[in-house]
Amino acid sequence: MTVQAILFDIGNVLIEWQPERFFDRVIGAERSAEFFDAIQLHEMNDRVDKGEVFHDVIAETIALHPDWSDELTLWRDRWIEMASPAIDHSVRLLRALRRAGHPVFALSNFGNETFAIAEPEYPFLEEFDKRYISGELKVIKPDVAIYEHVENDCGISPSGLLFADDRHDNIAAAKARGWQTHLFNGPAGWAERLVKEGLLTPEAAK
Known part of the structure; x- marks a missing residue:
């Protein structure tokens, strides 16, 4: 038709849309790989895509993974750099x-x-x-x-x-x-x- x-x-x-590339550049490839292994970040992102509030999802994930709070804050505050x-x-x-x-x-x-x-x-x-x-x-x-x-x-x-x-x-x-x-x-x-x-x-x- x-x-x-x-x-x-x-x-x-x-x-x-390349979050891994962003974190490889900002925190180094080794630390970035550990970050993505430690947290289901794409699943976290899916929650936002389903309509949950972006900042609330990040805050909840920080509470669950306080050792990665700096990296998760980067995800929140520099999100546009991952989408570019x-x-x-x-x-x-x-x-x-x-x-x-x-x-x-x-x-x-x-x-x-x-x-x-x-x-x-x-x-x-x-x-x-x-x-x-x-x-x-x-x-x-x-x-x-x-x-x-x-x-x-x-x-x-x-x-x-x-x-x-x-x-x-x-x-x-x-x-x-x-x-x-x-x-x-x-x-x-x-x-x-x-x-x-x-x-x-x-x-x-x-």
Whole structure:
């Protein structure tokens, strides 16, 4: 079916999300590895993405792991440095699609407070026709409920949705619902897919 709307994940599609890289740089690779081994940090982040309050989750984790309070404070206070930089070619693709008149949505696991931190840094986050942010919806990918919500809200048949995400499980869940999908491993491949679908010209996809 013809693509009727394009959906972008945000983390590692439009903005790099690399907490390990940040901590490797700031506290050293050895200490960073110990930190990530000691605390289930990605699970902690999932709680925020499901709608729990960012500062409350960090405070609770500090109380449980006082030996890592300095590192957890860095996670809280310098969060934006983990979510950087923007992937410029992907941002250009987002804008090119909108200029071409195609509806473009965001579908992302993102906390409410962290999204508010990111918006001033990345103005393109306000440029979507619709945004489906897990913190607001209180459900994260790949839970089927978030895909159902998108379908019900936008009113587009699953086969008319083209979704780019960097995670296999998120893509598999969308594909199971009949969505068209693209496993994102860099903006060049995503650009090629958009050209192949007839959504952008080769020139516009640069």
